[in-house]
Amino acid sequence: MKLSEMLLAQLEREIPATRKAVERVPEGKTFRWYGRYDYDLNVAHTLDTQLNVFADFNPQLSAKARKTPFLFLGNIQPTLQREVRAQVDARFVAMDTMNYWIEKTPDELLKTIAVVDALIINDAEARALVGEANLVRAARKILAQGPQMLVVKRGEFGAAFFTKNSYFATTAYPLESVFDPTGAGDTFAGGFMGYLAQADRIDDATMRRAIIYGSVMASFNVEEFSCDRLRRLTSEEIRARYLQFKDHTHFEV
Amino acid sequence: MKLSEMLLAQLEREIPATRKAVERVPEGKTFRWYGRYDYDLNVAHTLDTQLNVFADFNPQLSAKARKTPFLFLGNIQPTLQREVRAQVDARFVAMDTMNYWIEKTPDELLKTIAVVDALIINDAEARALVGEANLVRAARKILAQGPQMLVVKRGEFGAAFFTKNSYFATTAYPLESVFDPTGAGDTFAGGFMGYLAQADRIDDATMRRAIIYGSVMASFNVEEFSCDRLRRLTSEEIRARYLQFKDHTHFEV
Secondary structure, rough: OOHHOOOOOHHHHHHHHHHHHHHHHOOOOOEEEEEOOOOOOOOEEEEEOOOOHHHOOOOOOOOOHHOOOOOOOOOOOHHHHHHHHOOOOOEEEEEOOOOHHHHOOOHOOOOHOOOOOEEEEEEEHHHHOOOOOOOHHHHHHHHHOOOOOEEEEHHHHOOOEEEEEEEEEEEEOOOOOOOOOOOOHHHHHHHHHHHHHHHHOHHHHHHHHHHHHHHHHHHOOOOOOOOOOHOOOOOHHHHHHHHHHHHHHHHOO | OOOOHHHHHHHHHHHHHHHHHHHOOOOOOOOEEEEEEEEOOOOOEEEEOOOOOHHOOOOOOOOHHOOOOOOEEOOHHHHHHHHHHHHOOEEEEEEOOOHHHHHHHHHHHHHHHHHOOOEEEEHHHHHHHHHHOHHHHEEEEHHHOOOOOOEOHHHHHHHHEEOOOOOEOOEEEEEOOOOOOOHHHHHHHHHHHHHHHOOOOHHHHHHHHHHHHHHHHHHOOOOOOOHHHOOOOOOHHHHHHHHHHHHHHOOOO
């Protein structure tokens, strides 16, 4: 069964709640980000960020949404993220952010980081957030702000996972062709949170697996334009690539 | 026992041969490389390369050296590397090179690559050697030139190992402070070759372990200036860090 079919089936079941949960405004553009990628595709350079309808967004969650055990705060204004976080009695809360908020609202952002369990950002953002070139020192400073965990996305170099007492890192899937790196980070977060929610655990071994699943999903997403590859992705393909990650990183002691 | 003491003891035993093997010229400067490192310390930018006495070097190996089973061809003019390679009846031959030879003598370099088992270079060199931005495609093109194996050093992002049929990659040791990245690549190659020679095997599992030992040695080397850290390094410290690499990369299937 294709993932898109599974998701559609789930959406069908939950469609009344979903309809209520999506807020529509009479006019205005959606959030837009413009950027360019260099030669190596690892770093997205922001050319323009337009908040548009997001600027006045004030999310009101349904009673059902307030009970979700695994909450991911997507990249919006950090004060709004904190308000959403306050509405939910979640067991595990992760968040994303971007250079825009690091530069424009650093104090609000740090307040939000203080009330989540995990921050999921890329390496340039981690360095910029605490003004520290060395990633290990940057991670230490970020964890001192409150979150228990930091997941650092590193593009073609994989991902790193920091807690106060442990470290885990994986390389990325070796792709011959990266068609469209846009959305790789969001797909990573989706795979990561989706796995945690399915496993319904947050111990170290589960976190490590979640990071591999996030990496797997991101590696599929960049193979084609937009969500094209994800639309026809199957659970079997995901599992097979997860096992390839194991093969690519295993060594004997 | 410190490594330096072990090496000194070995040198004492082999000193007559070593004395003969080191060639001295009456005058001239040694090889010199000048470079700078950016903010992130990952890429060494060459400012100047002076061959000096290396320009006329024509290595003549002793009868004992010609029988070494594991040969590493350090970074010199590729025609000379090939001449050294021809003098040795080795079971496994690896080589290094640098941007200087990729730019100045690409044809000679490709001829040398064709007669070794493994090429050990950094990612920028791998891309430049075959004019290919994507590392996986670059690796495929390099392996088509003759070597069975390609080891790609990626600085703080670790190392990748390509053969025609397999792929292995490791992240680097997470260091809070990189004091001096100069020589990290040479130390990697030393740890890699040293482990292979000690194991006396060249199967896939041994290669993977050798890449981890190379990464371990490089991670120690960059902690202090020049060879200072290596001078007082112990076998126990090396083994402990190897096990940390396992802990940092392990996940369950």
